[in-house]
Amino acid sequence: MSPDDIVILKRAPMRYFPAFFNFANRPVFVVGDGELAARKIRLLAKASPLINIFSVSEGSLVEQEFGADYVCFRRDLRKADLEFHPGLIFIAVEDEKILKDAVALAKRARIPVNVVDRPELCDFVVPSIIERGDVAIGISTGGAAPVLSRRLREKIESLLPARLGELVSFVKDRRPRIADRIALRDRRGFYERLLSSPISEAVLDGDMKSAEAGFEAALDADTPLPGSIHIVGAGPGDPELLTLKALRVMQEADVVLFDNLVSDAVLDLVRRDAERVYVGKRRADHSMSQSEIGERMISLAKEGKRVVRLKGGDPFIFGRGGEELDQIKAAGLAANVVPGITAATGCASSASVPLTHRGVSQAVSFVTAYAGEGGAPDIDWQALARLRHTLVVYMGVSRAGEVSANMIAGGRAASTPVAVIEKGTTDEQRILKTTLSAMPGDMLAANITGPAVLIIGEVADFADGAGLIQLSQQTELAA
Numbered sequence: 014m015s016p017d018d019i020v021i022l023k024r025a026p027m028r029y030f031p032a033f034f035n036f037a038n039r040p041v042f043v044v045g046d047g048e049l050a051a052r053k054i055r056l057l058a059k060a061s062p063l064i065n066i067f068s069v070s071e072g073s074l075v076e077q078e079f080g081a082d083y084v085c086f087r088r089d090l091r092k093a094d095l096e097f098h099p100g101l102i103f104i105a106v107e108d109e110k111i112l113k114d115a116v117a118l119a120k121r122a123r124i125p126v127n128v129v130d131r132p133e134l135c136d137f138v139v140p141s142i143i144e145r146g147d148v149a150i151g152i153s154t155g156g157a158a159p160v161l162s163r164r165l166r167e168k169i170e171s172l173l174p175a176r177l178g179e180l181v182s183f184v185k186d187r188r189p190r191i192a193d194r195i196a197l198r199d200r201r202g203f204y205e206r207l208l209s210s211p212i213s214e215a216v217l218d219g220d221m222k223s224a225e226a227g228f229e230a231a232l233d234a235d236t237p238l239p240g241s242i243h244i245v246g247a248g249p250g251d252p253e254l255l256t257l258k259a260l261r262v263m264q265e266a267d268v269v270l271f272d273n274l275v276s277d278a279v280l281d282l283v284r285r286d287a288e289r290v291y292v293g294k295r296r297a298d299h300s301m302s303q304s305e306i307g308e309r310m311i312s313l314a315k316e317g318k319r320v321v322r323l324k325g326g327d328p329f330i331f332g333r334g335g336e337e338l339d340q341i342k343a344a345g346l347a348a349n350v351v352p353g354i355t356a357a358t359g360c361a362s363s364a365s366v367p368l369t370h371r372g373v374s375q376a377v378s379f380v381t382a383y384a385g386e387g388g389a390p391d392i393d394w395q396a397l398a399r400l401r402h403t404l405v406v407y408m409g410v411s412r413a414g415e416v417s418a419n420m421i422a423g424g425r426a427a428s429t430p431v432a433v434i435e436k437g438t439t440d441e442q443r444i445l446k447t448t449l450s451a452m453p454g455d456m457l458a459a460n461i462t463g464p465a466v467l468i469i470g471e472v473a474d475f476a477d478g479a480g481l482i483q484l485s486q487q488t489e490l491a492a
C-alpha cells in the first residue's frame with residue numbers, strides 16, 4: 014500500500030496526537046550546526062543519550078558545544094545512516110539542497126521528521142515543554158501560534174510548584190511500601206490524601222525531614238491522613254498581586270474561608286469545586302467570631318480537607334493571622350502562612366507613592382487607628398509625629414479626625430501632604446490628595462467610606478494614578 018492508497022473515512026478533530034517518546038536505547042538525528050540546531054540538541058539532550066548530528070562543519074557552534082558528548086558527522090545525512098533506526102529526525106539547516114535531501118531520505122525511510130520553521134514539511138511538531146523531574150507537560154497549537162503555546166506554558170509554569178519533580182520522586186520511591194501496607198481497595202484514596210496532606214506540602218517546601226516523619230506516621234497509624242491549613246494573604250484586591258504560592262494553594266483547596274476584604278476577582282481564582290465560606294469580619298458584621306473561625310479550620314483539617322484561610326492583604330499585618338496560627342498550633346496542627354501584599358505597599362504603588370524616597374522620607378511606619386472592640390489603639394502619636402517620616406494608617410476612615418488632631422498636636426505640620434487611597438488596586442480605586450488638617454473634612458466631602466489607607470508625609474505629594482480626585486473637584490467638595 015502506498016500513501017496514495019490511504020482512504021480517510023473520518024475527519025479527526027486533533028491535527029497532532031501528543032505522545033511521549035522513550036529514547037533511552039534509540040538514537041535521534043539532528044541535521045544542522047547553527048543556533049537553531051543547537052537549541053534542538055539542548056532540548057533533546059534532556060531525554061536522549063544518543064544524538065547523532067550531521068552536516069557539522071569544523072569548529073562550528075554545535076561541534077564546540079556537543080562534540081564531546083555526541084557523534085558529530087562532518088558530512089550530510091546518507092541513506093545508510095537510517096539503518097540505525099533513529100526515533101526522530103530534526104532538520105535545522107539553511108542550505109535548501111541539504112534540507113530537501115534529508116527530508117526525502119527521512120520520508121522514504123518512514124522516519125518522522127521535523128524541519129525547523131517549515132511546518133509544511135513536518136510530520137510532527139515539538140510542543141512547548143514544561144518539566145519538573147518526571148513530570149512533563151507539552152503544549153501545542155498545532156504549529157498555528159507558537160507564541161500562544163509559549164504564553165500558555167508561562168501561565169502553567171507559574172501554577173506548578175518548583176519542587177513538583179521532588180514530590181513525584183518522593184511518591185515513586187515509596188510505592189513499594191505503600192503497596193505493601195495499604196490494601197488495594199484503599200490505595201487510591203491513600204494517594205489522594207497523601208498528595209493533599211502536609212506531607213506533600215513539606216516536600217514542596219523542601220522540608221524532607223518532616224515529610225519523611227509524616228509519611229512513616231501515616232503508614233504506621235491506620236488513622237486518616239490529616240488535611241492542611243494555609244493562611245493566605247490575598248493582597249489588596251488586584252488578583253495579579255497574588256503570589257504564585259497563594260494561587261496554587263487556592264486552586265488546590267477543598268474549603269476556602271474568606272472575609273469581606275477579599276475581592277471577587279481574587280475569589281474567582283479559587284478552585285471551582287471548592288466550598289466557599291464567608292466568615293465576615295466587617296466591623297459591624299462579625300458573622301463568625303475569631304475563635305469560631307479557628308475552630309472551623311481545625312475541624313475541617315481534621316476531616317482531611319485542604320483548608321485555605323484567605324485574608325485581605327498580608328495575614329500578619331493587622332490581619333489577626335497570628336491569633337489564628339496560635340489557635341491552630343494549640344490544637345496540635347500545623348499551618349503554612351503565605352504572605353500577601355499589604356494594603357500600604359499595594360495602594361502606594363497603585364497611586365505612584367514611594368513610601369520611602371531619598372531626600373524626602375527615610376522610613377515608614379504602619380499603624381492602625383482601630384484596635385477592635387477595645388477602641389483606640391495604644392499608639393504614641395506624639396512620637397510618630399516627631400519622626401517626620403511616612404506614616405500609613407490602616408482602618409483610619411472613621412478616625413481620621415483623631416489621627417489628624419493627634420499628629421498636629423504632636424508637632425507634625427498641618428500642611429503635611431496626605432494621600433487617602435480607597436479600594437486601592439481595584440477598578441474602584443480613588444485617590445484623595447489633601448493635607449493633615451484638611452483630611453477629615455475632605456474625606457467626608459469626597460464620601461470616602463473605605464477600605465482606605467491614609468498615607469501621611471511628604472511622599473504623599475507624589476500621589477497620582479487611576480481614580481485621582483481632581484483638585485478643582487476637591488476644592489469644590491471641601492468648600
Ligand SMILES: C[S@@+](CC[C@H](N)C(=O)[O-])C[C@H]1O[C@@H](n2cnc3c(N)ncnc32)[C@H](O)[C@@H]1O
Nearest residue numbers: 249326327332355356407408436437464465466
Ligand atoms: C483589618 S485591616 C487588614 C489589613 C490587611 N491584612 C493588609 O495587610 O492589608 C483592614 C484595613 O486594611 C486597609 N485596606 C485593605 N485593603 C485595602 C484596599 N484595597 N485599599 C485601601 N485600603 C485597604 C484598610 O485600611 C482597611 O481598613
